[in-house]
Amino acid sequence: MKKMLTIMVAVALISFWGINTLAAETPKATPPAKSQTIKTETSVQTETKIQKIEGTVVNVDTGKNTLTLKKTDGSELTLKAISPKAQEEIKKVNPGEKISAFCKEKKKEGMVLVKIVKEKGEKGKK
Numbered sequence: 001m002k003k004m005l006t007i008m009v010a011v012a013l014i015s016f017w018g019i020n021t022l023a024a025e026t027p028k029a030t031p032p033a034k035s036q037t038i039k040t041e042t043s044v045q046t047e048t049k050i051q052k053i054e055g056t057v058v059n060v061d062t063g064k065n066t067l068t069l070k071k072t073d074g075s076e077l078t079l080k081a082i083s084p085k086a087q088e089e090i091k092k093v094n095p096g097e098k099i100s101a102f103c104k105e106k107k108k109e110g111m112v113l114v115k116i117v118k119e120k121g122e123k124g125k126k
Contacts, residue, residue, distance in 0.1 A: 049104065050102050050103070050104050050114055051102070051103055051104065051105075052100055052101075052102055053069060053071060053077065053100070053101045053102075053103060054071070054072055054098070054099070054100050054101075055069040055070050055071040055072055055077075055098070055099070055101070056069070056070045056096065056097065056098050056099075057069060057070075057093050057094065057095050057096065057097045057098075057099060058070045058076060058095060059095060060090055060091075060093060060094070060095065062087075062090065062091055064080075065080060065081040065082070065086075065087050065090065066078050066079065066080050066081070066090075067079045067081065067090045067093070067101070067113060067116075069099070069101055077111060078111070079101055079103050079111050079112065079113040080109050080110060080111065080112055080113060081112075081113045082109060082112055082113075083114075085115075086112075086113045086114060086115070086116075089113075089115065089116045090113070090116070092116075093116060093118070097118060097119075098118075098119040099116050099117060099118050099119065100116070100117045100119070101113060101115075101116055102114045102115040102116075102117070
């Protein structure tokens with residue numbers, strides 16, 4: 001009986017010591033990688049809503065990649081084309097054309113042009 005009790009106490013002490021040793025060895029937190037930060041920033045940027053703005057083209061500056069649009073309410077808005085696709089699209093529009101501009105707001109660039117859709121009947125005009 002004493003042998004059995006001694007063995008049980010020894011097993012309990014070894015188990016207790018082992019659990020404490022394992023609990024003390026918690027893994028260190030690793031700092032997030034740069035790619036994770038970029039993913040977070042990108043996901044925040046993609047959450048911005050795309051706005052549709054209708055109006056008449058006032059000015060196209062292919063050097064600065066900007067398009068000035070006179071909205072239906074009479075106010076003017078300058079949009080920046082930062083993507084290569086949008087930069088190609090602004091080269092295809094001329095002052096006086098009526099378009100629908102799809103854009104979104106970015107912190108650094110302001111209103112950024114995403115896509116241009118010419119109104120029907122305006123495609124052949126110059």
